[in-house]
Amino acid sequence: MAITEAKKMTTLQVKRFKPSENPTNTFLTDEKGVWAWMTTVDHKKIGIMYLVAVAFFFALAGFLAIALRTELWTPAKTFIEADTYNQLFTLHGAMMVFFVLVPSIPAALGNFILPMQLGAKDVAFPRLNLASLYIYVAGAIFTFAALASGGFDTGWTFYTPYSSDGNGAGVIWVTLGVFILGFSSILTGTNFITTIHKLRAPGITWDRLPLNIWALYATSIIQVLATPVLAITILLLSFENIMDIGIFDPALGGDPVLFQHFFWFYSHPAVYIMIVPGFGIISEVISTFSKKTVFGYWAIALSSLAIAFIGFLVWGHHMFTSGQSAVATTVFSFLTFLVGIPTGIKIFNWIATLYRGSIDMKTPMLYVFIFLFLFSIGGFTGIMLGALSVDIHLHDTYYVVAHFHYVMMGGTLIALLAGLHYWWPKMTGKMYNEKLAQISAVLIFIGFNMTFLPQFIMGAQGMPRRYYNYIDQFTPFHQTSTIGSYILGVAFLIILYYLVKSLFSGEKAPSNPWNSRGLEWQSTSPPDFHNFDHTPVVINGPYDYHKPMEEFQLGLAVSHEGHDAEHAPAEVDTTEEKA
Amino acid sequence: MANHSASHPAHVQHHFVDSDQQFDSAKLGMWVFLVNEILFFGGLFCAYIIFRAWYPELFTQAALQLDKVWGGVNTIVLIGSSLTVAMAIRSAQRNEIKGLRINLMITILLACVFLVIKYFEYEHKLHLGIAPGFFWNPAPEVTATLDHPQANIFFSIYYMMTGIHGLHVLVGIGLMIWLYIRAGKGHFSAEYYTPVEITGLYWHLVDLIWIFLFPLLYLIE
Numbered sequence: 001m002a003i004t005e006a007k008k009m010t011t012l013q014v015k016r017f018k019p020s021e022n023p024t025n026t027f028l029t030d031e032k033g034v035w036a037w038m039t040t041v042d043h044k045k046i047g048i049m050y051l052v053a054v055a056f057f058f059a060l061a062g063f064l065a066i067a068l069r070t071e072l073w074t075p076a077k078t079f080i081e082a083d084t085y086n087q088l089f090t091l092h093g094a095m096m097v098f099f100v101l102v103p104s105i106p107a108a109l110g111n112f113i114l115p116m117q118l119g120a121k122d123v124a125f126p127r128l129n130l131a132s133l134y135i136y137v138a139g140a141i142f143t144f145a146a147l148a149s150g151g152f153d154t155g156w157t158f159y160t161p162y163s164s165d166g167n168g169a170g171v172i173w174v175t176l177g178v179f180i181l182g183f184s185s186i187l188t189g190t191n192f193i194t195t196i197h198k199l200r201a202p203g204i205t206w207d208r209l210p211l212n213i214w215a216l217y218a219t220s221i222i223q224v225l226a227t228p229v230l231a232i233t234i235l236l237l238s239f240e241n242i243m244d245i246g247i248f249d250p251a252l253g254g255d256p257v258l259f260q261h262f263f264w265f266y267s268h269p270a271v272y273i274m275i276v277p278g279f280g281i282i283s284e285v286i287s288t289f290s291k292k293t294v295f296g297y298w299a300i301a302l303s304s305l306a307i308a309f310i311g312f313l314v315w316g317h318h319m320f321t322s323g324q325s326a327v328a329t330t331v332f333s334f335l336t337f338l339v340g341i342p343t344g345i346k347i348f349n350w351i352a353t354l355y356r357g358s359i360d361m362k363t364p365m366l367y368v369f370i371f372l373f374l375f376s377i378g379g380f381t382g383i384m385l386g387a388l389s390v391d392i393h394l395h396d397t398y399y400v401v402a403h404f405h406y407v408m409m410g411g412t413l414i415a416l417l418a419g420l421h422y423w424w425p426k427m428t429g430k431m432y433n434e435k436l437a438q439i440s441a442v443l444i445f446i447g448f449n450m451t452f453l454p455q456f457i458m459g460a461q462g463m464p465r466r467y468y469n470y471i472d473q474f475t476p477f478h479q480t481s482t483i484g485s486y487i488l489g490v491a492f493l494i495i496l497y498y499l500v501k502s503l504f505s506g507e508k509a510p511s512n513p514w515n516s517r518g519l520e521w522q523s524t525s526p527p528d529f530h531n532f533d534h535t536p537v538v539i540n541g542p543y544d545y546h547k548p549m550e551e552f553q554l555g556l557a558v559s560h561e562g563h564d565a566e567h568a569p570a571e572v573d574t575t576e577e578k579a
Numbered sequence: 580m581a582n583h584s585a586s587h588p589a590h591v592q593h594h595f596v597d598s599d600q601q602f603d604s605a606k607l608g609m610w611v612f613l614v615n616e617i618l619f620f621g622g623l624f625c626a627y628i629i630f631r632a633w634y635p636e637l638f639t640q641a642a643l644q645l646d647k648v649w650g651g652v653n654t655i656v657l658i659g660s661s662l663t664v665a666m667a668i669r670s671a672q673r674n675e676i677k678g679l680r681i682n683l684m685i686t687i688l689l690a691c692v693f694l695v696i697k698y699f700e701y702e703h704k705l706h707l708g709i710a711p712g713f714f715w716n717p718a719p720e721v722t723a724t725l726d727h728p729q730a731n732i733f734f735s736i737y738y739m740m741t742g743i744h745g746l747h748v749l750v751g752i753g754l755m756i757w758l759y760i761r762a763g764k765g766h767f768s769a770e771y772y773t774p775v776e777i778t779g780l781y782w783h784l785v786d787l788i789w790i791f792l793f794p795l796l797y798l799i800e
């Protein structure tokens with residue numbers, strides 16, 4: 001063993017490359033113009049375009065949410081018709097899930113950051129990466145076509161028979177849109193798995209992989225295993241609508257519960273597609289702003305994989321009242337509790353990371369604390385919903401609505417905001433206004449809890465979800481919730497304001513404003529077209545804050561075949577030299 | 580730029596260090612994609628299992644409508660094409676570009692034979708009114724032996740499964756024509772035949788799926 005190990009060692013000549021604080025050549029200056037952007041295969045530009053697309057859909061779906069909440073101001077009709085209401089909540093849910101949360105962290109931030117954290121020049125398949133963006137756009141066009149052809153009002157879950165009996169063209173278009181969109185997710189996942197396996201810079205062994213990469217790795221595995229099942233389900237549903245093939249429609253001898261099984265076989269894992277990359281961001285930010293090694297590296301890394309695995313075994317908890325067998329419900333309930341374990345492991349390790357750290361409450365860290373608070377509530381209420389007897393009462397009430405908003409918005413979206421603020425200086429080369437950022441973070445926290453805490457109470461008291469009307473006793477709760485949503489709206493507008501402003505008049509960002517040890521920070525801000533103008537060599541863990549910064553700025557001194565990451569550099573020559 | 584190694588061969592894309600890394604990446608990417616495909620068809624196989632459990636007598640009756648002989652011929656044709664695509668890869672590894680092109684051509688022809696036979700099978704069925712969904716309108720000679728209220732569901736599954744599989748065959752033909760042309764232009768050699776290798780992997784999966792489809796649809800009694 002020792003002999004073979006020794007044989008594999010290669011000696012690399014390295015020197016220090018200190019990133020320039022005044023880069024003249026960056027990926028933003030390298031290829032300019034609309035056409036260059038649209039045909040680029042640069043992961044950074046693709047990531048940014050994804051970010052813009054995701055922000056656009058978030059704004060659109062958020063606007064719908066405000067409209068929905070406004071309608072719920074009074075128990076009866078406020079300003080829109082019941083049918084319109086059904087269409088709006090469907091559109092809101094479908095867009096938020098499929099167009100915002102699923103691609104948000106991996107395809108937008110992940111695309112930008114993943115190759116940089118690996119010290120690679122790009123993802124393994126840059127052209128597929130661009131294709132995935134266009135597939136996303138095609139999916140979006142289909143969804144707008146659905147709106148133009150009468151809309152759809154099935155809920156984002158597209159349950160049959162709502163979605164199969166005579167809904168018209170709207171459902172066909174949107175389901176085909178989601179089908180197409182799935183491929184963009186699959187391509188991203190395939191790309192990331194390959195990149196992580198094959199494109200690591202010299203010295204990045206599996207135990208030096210940033211936790212963000214572990215999280216994206218677990219996410220990609222879920223994307224690759226779950227999304228094709230959604231694709232075939234949605235395709236069958238489309239054919240059910242186009243030519244009555246009788247697979248899901250009970251009127252034709254089909255099985256609507258089979259649709260639910262198929263749908264949740266994807267969609268429960270999909271909730272982990274949404275949250276696990278968020279976990280990755282939290283690990284990065286928490287370590288950077290505590291200036292401390294992450295506590296329990298392997299526990300955090302492997303719990304992502306555990307979540308990915310267990311996540312495939314719990315889908316039945318969405319169907320406790322759908323006529324599943326009693327044995328199945330019991331087993332699913334038990335397995336659901338198991339998911340809480342790896343999630344809990346992560347939370348405890350993050351908190352242990354904070355312990356005795358030198359905590360710097362910058363905006364990204366503020367979002368981490370908001371995340372820990374909100375996501376924990378979301379997770380705990382998930383466990384409650386997983387308990388059979390409780391769920392029979394709570395199923396399809398506002399309690400479920402509150403639960404998934406706490407995890408999806410309080411978890412994923414807050415993590416996205418943490419990551420966006422954390423990497424913004426790297427991505428754009430500009431600093432945002434810290435004060436405004438902190439104010440809006442606090443507003444989001446307040447607005448969020450005002451919006452969704454009352455929904456737990458209403459739900460427990462029996463307010464059903466997806467209802468247009470409600471009985472008078474719920475009025476105060478609904479109105480608090482509506483006011484909360486307005487606060488959220490204002491907070492997001494502030495964020496939009498200062499982020500856009502920073503692009504034009506923001507202070508110039510230093511290469512490493514947070515003094516992070518992460519590899520992505522050892523490049524210029526914004527990075528060079530090839531991310532680094534040397535081949536980075538890594539000799540320390542990504543969170544080794546006790547080691548000097550110089551040791552994190554190494555690169556190959558000579559041109560060398562250094563792609564094989566397992567070959568840890570045995571001899572490292574750290575001659576001080578400015579690049 | 581320092582990380583632009585000057586010794587890059589033409590076929591190596593700029594973000595790879597060397598040819599090996601590019602080859603390994605492409606191969607891993609294709610395997611991941613195949614996993615995808617398996618899950619995609621997995622959904623259909625799952626639907627098949629569920630409906631066969633719901634209506635067991637329907638499946639045994641309806642399968643009689645399918646032509647075992649031509650199904651069997653098609654199975655042999657596809658297995659043969661798997662062999663020739665493997666031989667194409669072998670030729671590429673040995674730098675025998677002529678052999679590569681001949682083997683690709685045979686594979687393409689076999690794939691076309693498969694589709695032609697499939698076309699006649701479909702044609703015959705549609706002629707008898709055995710069509711998917713609301714086009715279902717069976718002729719009297721069909722209803723004489725196949726009398727089941729949900730008979731159309733079996734054929735919906737049949738058309739979905741074989742149709743999507745057929746689409747994969749079509750994509751495979753397209754890919755191999757592309758390889759054939761590129762091989763003609765001298766793009767491949769023993770140093771670089773990655774596209775041949777990964778298309779071969781894809782083609783084996785397409786065959787493999789048919790090897791499951793054939794007994795499950797044609798050979799149940």
Ligand code: HEM
Pocket residue numbers: 157271272274275317318336337339340343378379380381382383385386387391394395396400403404407408411412
């Ligand atoms: C500790 C982890 C979690 C557990 C135990 C859990 C459990 C549950 C259960 C049992 C339900 C079904 C409630 C019902 O319909 O009666 C549910 C619904 C839901 N959960 Fe979770 N959950 C967890 C985490 C998450 C995460 C991380 C997300 C997303 C990021 C999420 C998103 C959702 C959504 C969207 C629904 C509602 C789906 C619908 O019917 O429209 N959950 N959860």
Ligand SMILES: [Cu+2]
Pocket residue numbers: 267268271314315317318
């Ligand atoms: Cu679930």
